[in-house]
Amino acid sequence: MNKDLREAARDHLVRYGQGDIEKLYVSAKGATVTDDEGREILDFTSGQMCATLGHSHPAIVKAIKSGAEDSIHLFSGMIPEAVAKLAKKLGQWLPKPLSRSMFVNTGSESNEAALRMAKMVTGGYEVIAMGGSWHGVTGQAAAMSFASERHGYGPKVHGVSAIPEPYSYRCPIGHCRDKCDMSCMKVGLKMFDMTSEGAPAAIIAEPILSAGGVIIPPDGYFKKLKDEASRRGMMLIFDEAQTAFGRIGEKFAATGLGVTPDIMTVSKTLGGGLPLAATITSDEVEEKAHAKGYSYYTSHVSDPLPALAGLAVLETVEKENLLERAKEMGAYLRKNLDSLQQKYEAIGEIRGQGLLMGIDLVKDRESREPHLELGDITTKRCMEMGLSMNIKRRPERGAVWRIAPPLTVSKDELDKGTEILDQALRESLDELAGNGAG
Ligand SMILES: Cc1ncc(COP(=O)(O)O)c(C=O)c1O
Incomplete structure (x- = not known):
């Protein structure tokens, strides 16, 4: 990790809405982004939705x-x-x-x-x-x-x-x-x-x-x-x-x-x-x-x-027949997400097509009141655990994760992302209920 560069970023960049600059990133390959401490992060957003083939496809x-x-x-x-x-x-x-x-x-x-x-x-x-x-x-x-x-x-x-x-x-x-x-x-x-x-x-x-x-x-x-x-x-x-x-x-x-x-x-x-x-x-x-x-x-x-x-x-x-692959991997991811929905009342609705999925987080399924706080803390926790997720949060339209990994993502990567999301959700809900170590 280069402390000087982190400082340079904090001192000389205009912030455009991305929040505080805590660290920097050095490379990206396939569905993995590597930060300046050498940590690998699974990318469930395909960068800014642009790396559909995976990062730096040959x-x-x-x-x-x-x-x-x-x-x-x-x-x-x-x-x-x-x-x-x-x-x-x-x-x-x-x-x-x-x-x-x-x-x-x-x-x-x-x-x-x-x-x-x-x-x-x-x-x-x-x-x-x-x-x-x-x-x-x-x-x-x-x-x-x-x-x-x-x-x-x-x-x-x-x-x-x-x-x-x-x-x-x-x-x-x-x-x-x-x-x-x-x-x-x-x-x-x-x-x-x-x-x-x-x-x-x-x-x-x-x-x-x-x-x-x-x-x-x-x-x-x-x-x-x-x-x-x-x-x-x-x-x-x-x-x-x-x-x-x-x-x-x-x-x-x-x-x-x-x-x-x-x-x-x-x-x-x-x-x-x-x-x-x-x-x-x-x-x-x-x-x-x-x-x-x-x-x-x-x-x-x-x-x-x-x-x-x-x-x-x-x-x-x-x-690489990626149209078919998006359908196949999308169906696989959907099954994973459906199993999470069975575990968590807070997952109100899952919607999407192919490898563009949305998870709508709610306080309870009847009122459908958006669970903005849960979205925020779980997204942060996912990142700490090595999964990059994008939360769309507006009081009038809810807290919705947009999940869009590269079309070249593997089943193992989808499983790993789902496991992280599962653990992050469980811990965040515990924290909100005042039960967890936080
Ligand atoms: C549907 C849609 N249209 C247009 C844009 C704007 O594209 P850009 O950020 O490349 O200007 C976006 C960006 O998120 C988008 O999602």
């Missing part, structure tokens, strides 16, 4: 090495061969009529670009997003995010409305319990229609509301949302930052749902850990946008090096 390392030799960055108007290759490969994956991509860096950016496109093509500016959404922290993306912190940053982009999220475990309109009848959508759209300034542009949605608590909308929800969008002359945008490229056992959530949006954004899971995102649409929409002078000219649009990493991700998902 295919990504190889792509980065060869990309660095060829060209790292070019003038934004020059299209590198690597970008053409990735666009072609991605085009083969996409549900029709989606076929064209623009490669940018982050999820926030891909959503900014999507909204610029929807606004330009429709001529409107009004956007509907879902309660509990997270689309990023840049201007427009932050305006359409309702799970992130909104206080203290000044006025948001005008024209964004929220519709209540279809969260039947804790229905935001107090209407359903366990089975959503989509009244939330009806109410939300009614409010939008009442308050609209007559310039509709887009509805944006995460197919699974991840940061909002791993909320899975009911069957038929997105088909209806698409119909409602087109009735209003709005484009439907799917933000597939977390759901694309295998995480949920599908190429895209859109493929599984059988609903193709007008614009799709992908990010986190595309770059194998490198910043790479894309704004994707059909020939028809792209043609209209281009004809109207659409531009999104940034320093790193179409950079060659991350494009090669993206290509390696798609090829590896195919070669």
Whole structure:
């Protein structure tokens, strides 16, 4: 452990919400992260949900090495061969009529670009997003995010409305319990229609509301949302930052749902850990946008090096059959979690798809009051015991662990993580009941 470096981090870094800097991390491989004391930590969050192939997968390392030799960055108007290759490969994956991509860096950016496109093509500016959404922290993306912190940053982009999220475990309109009848959508759209300034542009949605608590909308929800969008002359945008490229056992959530949006954004899971995102649409929409002078000219649009990493991700998902693996390992993890639920009243609901799971913690199963404290102390205890877990905690939407290990995780690793979680939960509950050593 290098004390100087720890001190340097404490003295010279801006804290962006991650809490106190207690230690540093030095390497990551597969599903394991190693800290500056040489301790190994099992990673149940795939980094920030980006290392779906596992950390430093050999295919990504190889792509980065060869990309660095060829060209790292070019003038934004020059299209590198690597970008053409990735666009072609991605085009083969996409549900029709989606076929064209623009490669940018982050999820926030891909959503900014999507909204610029929807606004330009429709001529409107009004956007509907879902309660509990997270689309990023840049201007427009932050305006359409309702799970992130909104206080203290000044006025948001005008024209964004929220519709209540279809969260039947804790229905935001107090209407359903366990089975959503989509009244939330009806109410939300009614409010939008009442308050609209007559310039509709887009509805944006995460197919699974991840940061909002791993909320899975009911069957038929997105088909209806698409119909409602087109009735209003709005484009439907799917933000597939977390759901694309295998995480949920599908190429895209859109493929599984059988609903193709007008614009799709992908990010986190595309770059194998490198910043790479894309704004994707059909020939028809792209043609209209281009004809109207659409531009999104940034320093790193179409950079060659991350494009090669993206290509390696798609090829590896195919070669290692990771869509199937996500389903298989997801089912295995689910069985483990179900057995924990049988032991602990505090596990109110487990939901998810593939290797994207949510555990909703409650004080008791009848009231479903969120157990925020239990979430906090257990997450901390897991980390001390060598398991990295991500808790999403909002009083209105509960304390929900989002579990998303790499798709390459082994059964042994899933068992080990479950054992740590089991022990951490038991000890935390004891501590809260005043029985434990704490
Ligand atoms: C669904 C979704 N969209 C967009 C973003 C923003 O992506 P980024 O942090 O890469 O800007 C996130 C980040 O968590 C996300 O979960």
